[in-house]
Amino acid sequence: MTTKNKNVHGILAEFRNPKELIDAAEMVKDSGYNNFDTYAPFPIHGMEKAMGLKDSLLGWIVLAGGLAGMIGALALMIWVMGYEYPLNISGKPYINIPVYVPITFEMTVLFAAFAATFGMFALNKLPRFHNPLFNVERFKKASDDGFFICIEASDDLFSENEVSKLFTDSGATHIETVYDSE
């Protein structure tokens, strides 16, 4: 074996279907593990409860983005139309808030959408060049029809034997150790 110089990243277990995955995730959570994750080709309903996840922070990021777009657009238009380059249009007021509504709305949406997209990637720590899980040939199924749980070695309770036993008890069809490098 050439596993001597490799660090263990975690232990990966495969399950048959979404139901088994969600049950196993609940078992892993109840056993006290924190650094674990489940992998599936689509989001599974109820998994957040089984894994004990908190609500995503993304909403706040989007709120900040939307507010920045709204305030920025209003500030730009009021400054340009009121002070920097006033244009007399049929004698209407220079600072004319109702006509600024369409552009303010569009800029709010634009900045909020950027915040939602890039905020989501940032929270997910993507883009990422490499992931130790990709060393496992089997893990390719995670984007096709495979359902996996990985308990990471960084967890305080982690021990290869304990984790393997837990996975065997919860009905995993395949258990494999994941290393940092190939």
Add this chain to the structure above:
Amino acid sequence: MSKNYEYVPEPKLIKGDHTFGSITNLIAKTPLSSTPKLWYLAFAVANLLLIILLGSVGYLIWDGIGIWGLNNPAGWGWAIINFVWWVGIGHAGTLISAILFLFRQGWRTAINRFAEAMTIFAVMCAGLFPAIHVGRIWVIYWVFPIPNQMGVWPNFSSPLLWDVFAVSTYFTVSLLFWYVGLVPDFATLRDKAKSKAAKITYGIAALGWTGSFRNWWNYEKAYMILAGLATPLVLSVHTIVSFDFAVSLIPGWHSTIFPPYFVAGAIYSGFAMVLSLMLVARKIYGLEEIMNIDIMEKMNLVMMVTGNLVAFAYLTEGFVAWYSGYIYEQGIFWLYVVGPYAWGFWILMFCNVITPQFLWSKSIRRNVTLTFIISIIVNIGMWFERFMIAVVSLSTDFMPSSWDYYSPTLWDILIYVGTFGLFFTFFLLFLRFMPMVAIAEVKGVMPQADPHNYDEETNDFIEARAEPTMANQQTVQQKSE
């Protein structure tokens, strides 16, 4: 006779006996297998049209917009018509991807990727026209609020400037939404790909996506927020496009009905375009089980509703013209019906008012050939609607002494035809290299995806359990005893 409510299982969203793996293979096989000969033929035709577009736009920039058929009263011609037509087509994609998502319509997963791609390419075609119609395209950046040495700023009170912001925001948000949806599917292609080049390309596009639920959790939130943002956005975009007309004082344009009327028309034409493209693509790529007849029928229903909304708006326009007591408004409506462009009006009536009435029949809604024909007629009709609005109102305005008849030149026609080259070049590239159905989302609406549809003891999937969750209330009439 009494009414009774009964649960009737809704038809399955995905026909046939599919597993998660077979869905992956069905959709991922097209981008990962070699290019079919027919694709090259179609791509060559699209490229030819694209070259025509580039050549005519080049000549337009060289010679100026005098090569178009514009004349003194009709200062807006095919360019604005084509712009509104293409933007309108784009709206169906956002409706399908965002609004139907918020309404939890599972059937949208079969067509959302496809329709979103159509949106992006249609908005590209649309955006071309405002850019080239300015005459001096090399200073088109003046529409953006960029500090410059002249100390000049754009006029933020102008609906034309609102349009710049609306359409560019719309394009950007549609692109972001589309890409977010594509990331998990790029990961699927990365894992399925055999060749090194495909692995690397799809790998870069997938950004290292693993399918981790902690990621899905943020992802679903992002998707929901983007849908929530795109929903008012799509309504605002065509509203603002209609402001280009409605905020002016031209009879026939200066009307408060324009925003809802334009939005309904946009969705109407967009669904027609999605149907035209879908009915061809599902045949060629063997996706009949995913883009199935039930979905076609639902789309036909949307087309019927929006078509009738549009027809109702025509009636309202006539009524308001009469009721307003304003002779110019009455005059322009009369000129629509019997004036120099009456032929356009009657084409419009045939395509947009009579044609959708066929969709009241269930057997027509479920007939592929007839649906295809209707969708083409609707697209033609919606083009004529914009023609009538833009050209007739301008060329026959207040003073009969200034009236003139507008006809397009060869260059108007070539540029319009050329935009199909632009559209289909991109669309064919999309069909060839990207997953044309949202793989992850289709799997998510399969009954197997819901943990509740599994047996508690054996953990096996139970088909029967899936049915009540998709049940639907229907009124059935019973004979009294």
